């Protein structure tokens with residue numbers, strides 16, 4: 399039995415969730431106020447028999463691991479370690495995060511060593527210029543310490559010599575991007591010289607790379623570490639390690655562009671701010687934050703807030719399964735300026751954040767004369783493709799209405815225009831959807847499907863066909879999510895918590911027949927979806943039966959019944975698809 403299964407067996411979901419919220423027994427289930435959305439009437443249920451939970455208010459659920467992950471904003475590995483401790487299960491040291499490949503470990507170490515070196519240089523006599531600069535920017539000693547700011551000497555080899563003395567090889571320095579290879583026989587040299595240094599850490603606080611800024615007005619103003627096995631700028635967020643707590647507490651993260659913006663914000667008590675370190679936020683960054691909060695506000699530059707940024711906003715919403723908000727900074731100012739001029743202007747600015755789609759409406763409408771036919775169709779032309787991207791059917795319908803009102807035509811003609819865009823209408827409600835955990839430890843169907851996906855990197859997982867919540871085991875779900883993000887086995891394995899490696903290797907090594915791969919994949923999708931829907935149906939029925947007995951509130955019951963109908967419609971769709979496949983195969 400794996401460590402993960404062992405932990406699952408030894409803990410009782412009621413005990414764990416009961417430590418976080420008050421649960422009342424209600425028939426075979428327990429109910430309480432959902433900790434994930436504000437509510438006065440409890441719609442959060444725990445199912446001891448399946449060792450799972452579900453909230454019908456925010457339509458989300460999972461097993462005990464996913465509860466802890468969501469409640470505390472931590473990743474799978476952290477949740478596992480916490481629960482293992484409670485269960486009295488010892489996790490073998492080979493599963494500790496430190497047991498990562500030696501190469502990666504070395505890279506974290508060398509970056510950490512460099513960060514300490516830069517820090518000490520800032521306090522050395524040679525660091526005077528940098529100290530003056532930091533002072534001029536208004537950063538306090540505490541801030542400098544908190545962000546581990548440093549200084550790289552105006553020298554070609556000082557870091558290189560220091561690291562060599564510490565026993566690091568030149569190859570390791572090169573791999574970490576701390577030195578640059580010399581051209582044609584020349585010696586390699588330090589990448590960062592005479593710069594203010596900003597160590598960049600991952601969510602666990604490990605230094606993965608550096609940002610740096612010149613101390614004068616020369617260009618380029620900023621230089622970052624290159625891409626390395628542990629650092630990818632488009633997937634990292636500056637200060638996420640420092641802001642994590644505040645983000646979780648406030649249930650909101652604000653993404654700004656630059657290092658200085660983040661530091662000034664934090665120094666003024668706005669601790670939920672992180673930086674994208676570039677003009678555009680990436681989906682990978684959104685995915686990193688998703689674990690901590692689903693409420694994201696983008697603080698955009700007045701110039702960068704173009705239509706492209708708007709379209710990306712909807713992409714992020716789809717990835718998050720939640721609305722993304724936008725604030726536009728005053729022309730020519732960045733958050734650093736805004737906060738320095740008047741710290742109270744910042745919360746005021748944020749209070750005016752608009753959902754990204756509403757914002758897009760304003761932007762498009764402001765440049766048009768909507769009394770004219772020409773501009774009406776222009777507005778539709780610009781907005782419709784954006785609305786077509788919205789996955790959540792309710793929100794999509796809302797904005798279609800809004801568009802119809804804006805241009806004062808019937809909703810039907812807007813809808814007709816939408817279907818001409820040939821976007822498949824999506825009837826399914828958006829993520830997150832619940833999973834149904836069963837007491838079964840081995841989960842053959844999930845594993846068969848995952849083994850197929852891991853051994854056939856050529857299979858492209860399309861949006862919506864296979865969802866993470868179809869995987870009832872958190873461990874399998876983690877592996878599936880990693881496979882969604884990358885089909886490259888090495889990369890995929892590295893991205894996973896070491897505690898899941900055992901399972902991962904077993905799946906990769908499972909012997910599969912080489913025939914009918916594509917068909918098998920479709921079959922797995924249908925079977926997993928069917929199982930997921932059946933489980934959901936059973937959960938709804940259990941609650942309905944109980945509520946009917948105890949006389950629950952009519953409105954709530956009606957909502958649940960509606961959900962039940964939705965589920966059975968989708969189940970019928972699955973049956974139809976299965977039948978069609980049988981007919982096609984002549985069976």
Ligand SMILES: [Zn+2]
Pocket residue numbers: 432433434435442453454455456457
């Ligand atoms: Zn809820």
